[in-house]
Amino acid sequence: MFDDIRPYRNDEVATVIKKLINEPALQSSIASIKLPSIHKTVPKLAQLIVKMYLKVRSRKVNSIDDIQQEVAKYLYHLIETSCTNFSYNGIDKIDPNKPSLFISNHRDIVLDVAFVNLALYQSGITTVEAAVGDNLLNQPWVSDLMRLNKSFIVKRSEKTKRAMLTASKNLSSYIHHTLSESKQNIWIAQREGRAKDGIDKTNSALISMLLLNKGKERNIAEYLEELNIIPVAISYEFDPCDRDKARELAAKEATGEYIKSENEDFDSITRGLVGKKGHVHIEFCDPILGDFEDSKAIAQAIDTKIIANYKLYDSNQKAYDVLNNTPVSTEENPLNNRLQQLTKEQRQWLLTMYANPVFAKESLKS
Template sequence: MNQFDAIRSYYDNEVNDALKTIADHPMMNSLMQFTFPESKECFWLEEFKKINTVHDFQHQFISKTIRQILKESCEDFTTSGFEKLDKNTSYLYISNHRDIVLDTCLLNLALMDSGCIMTSSAIGDNLVKKDFLQKIAKLNRNFLVRRGLPVRSQLESSTLLSQYICKLLKEDNRSVWIAQKEGRTKDGDDRTNPGVLKMLALNADKEPLYSFFKKLKIVPVSISYELDPTDVLKMPQLIAQSKNEKYIKADNEDFTSILQGVLGQKKRIHLHAGEVLDHELDLLPASQNKNQQLQSIAKIIDHSILKNYKLWPSQFIAKDLLEGKISSSSKYTEEEKNFFLSRLESRIDKSDTALKNNFLLMYAKPLLNMTASPKPNY
């Protein structure tokens, strides 16, 4: 048994057999009917027989599913920065995380359209407990991050994960995507958890951190949705946190969020690929200990993500409503404001001040962070 078998995605020689086991699954049928609304079932069942690699599956099916999702739920999808990437180089993409499924799928679509190396992408094993979902994930080159482990097991799992990511980047020339922290950002406050970097550094041995992370070729990615179709679903957890209460997820909550995130209206979406982290890492003070260096690298990533985050009218409107001002009114029209207010009133009880403020802050936070986050200075 290969040491990575418990977490890795499928090898190409496993793809066809795996696809056969789920080809007639009801969820696959629904997915394909959505992707190819004009085609009969026999069409994709026959096409599945010809799929023998992850590349084939992603290009012939997953990419078309994502384009159909964009057609149905998005007014415009734009990208920037990808033209600066070397098409034959693997990168470690670290991004803010807003949608369970779409963040990594949209990144891969942008990479595909740019002719760049697509990613293997991290996904929490708690999201793919059902056999069908796990197989789809592994067919789409996802690898598993094990959640909810005891401390000792967590260290072993993190070490294995670090080794696997480094193998993909350095030996397989495969790009990798990971979120800047565990789980989606539910309050709009995008911050890189140094623990993610600490996990990666488990494979650094005695190599200086600045040197190790330069070799990973980190590209911070900024993902910006004009509207978050799961915004109201995030409110109960935010309210619980504001009251210092423990939040317990409802049954199928993650699956509900996946469906709403995929199918709900998002208006416009923008992805920006930042500059590869390089000379910034040379500036890390030698006097910093390991934890301080990890915190400094996290701040460098944060600065790039915030600097390149596409601001929409929704951010400016939410900020003005939150502050009771019109200082940003030049950034939106009255029609856009009325649309946002109508959306707000249809999704939450506006008489609940705490709920309303949390909702507005979720949208305003990227703008507030952008104005309050200076460039790291070492």
């Protein structure tokens, strides 16, 4: 059931890991991060070292929980090397005995759900199954890797409207089944693609997809009780990919389009993982419960909670001040170094992406 989209099970771990260890593309990817000098000069040797390393580490990995513990170790290392602080709040709003559908804003391809998972893991709450779009799974080994780490597939590349509707119905059914029958927490981003401009807005089509499995005879309030949607506000003091996002937004504004390079998504994942992020904060909000008129009303309720609970940093406030022509000295602006070597248009976009959360909070007051 749901075999084409579900995460792998414990009885599939050994076979998938064996296949991954022997995957040259994965070996090369890890070598480029962990052994950059050797990989550049003697790539085959670097791949061999990675393969041997993976073989040794895999001897202790026999289940999905084992994989999650390995991921947690890597996350702790990442936080120590790329974050000045990691904090979270609102755990008391989560009933550990009732599965939750966490819907968060989306800033980083991998780390958004990773930080949510870490907060849950440290609090003794079951980690999530995470939604990942098939547009990011351009290689079979990437799909295998994600499904080993409790990810399920969101099909976005179906060719016809009928196929897309079928895929959406299947996904809606899978999410409800996983929450109600498997008693497993789920995470999904509030929209497809990262909020590169800093505007966190839930796509109502996502909510419509979730309601496809409801059935006409049931009311929205009853179904929301079963889904137990908990909005999550994820706040990064600094975005390691901010300059790339600014260049993309400026290019789209100037020409109407932006064409990704072949390895751009992978490069963004890598930069997001290792780049300096400053303080990262996770805020779990109150569940979305009650009667709503439609998907748009539910999406708006999620947005309100995420915006209200988003943690603002000096980086956000200073960008807001600059855009509002409030005098800010170079020494006072934490974004100063990030603005270097960008065009005027690109600098404007970088400031805008940091300032937009402030604008959003201001709009809630009006």
